[in-house]
Amino acid sequence: MPVPILRLDDVLVASIQAALTDQDLLQLRDDLSEKVGRFRARGVIVDVTALDVLDSFATRTVRGIAYTARLRGARTVVVGIQPDVAFAMVQLGLTLEGVATALDLDEGLALLRRDAP
């Protein structure tokens, strides 16, 4: 199931609607990378509120999305990591090192606006 990507001015919002397969996640990575260029986005928000699990593969892929976007000139904020998902990530020692996170979409947008040059 493809993830819808919305555009709010110069920010792309990927709003994950349900649990994703590995293939869906890779598709999202590719779609976002392409859209950052096409829409000259300066910010990317990945909303993972509906994501049930951030396991080793998903964490690496989300990190990859953020690093790729940064190399293309856009900053990424991951929003909506649920408490049980966060617990499991901590237990695994999985980190989103170097990737900004925020509680929800509003906070994520505020973070991008606040830090905009």
Add this chain to the structure above:
Amino acid sequence: MTGRLSEPLRVRLPVSEELDVVLARTCGRELALQQGFREAATGAIATAISEVARNIIVHAGTGEIVLEVVEGRGRRELVVLARDRGPGIPDLHRAMEDGYSTAGGLGLGLSSARRLMDEFGVVSTVGKGTMVTMKKWAA
């Protein structure tokens, strides 16, 4: 908390494509929630199932996940079996290490699942298949 189990609860889930990985972990989470596991435990269970189910797809192609709720030693346990008739694991010790992979993956599957669960074991025979057994105790 729910009351005593009248009969053993057991769910068998075939795993042969990526969507089955999602279904298996969703089912595991629902079962854990229904059995009164804490939020931290339900996340751990779902994540561990995701790791071992992905291993089935990547290494064996097909297999199954069996979820079971049992009462034992005065507590309730959620047991996850992941089994396949794939190529088996030649070097289990190395397979349990972080970052060791024979299929070009991350090599984090088994070690991750072990960290998330209270009990963990793997039996594997080269050419015959692999069975992972893991348990989470209800707090």
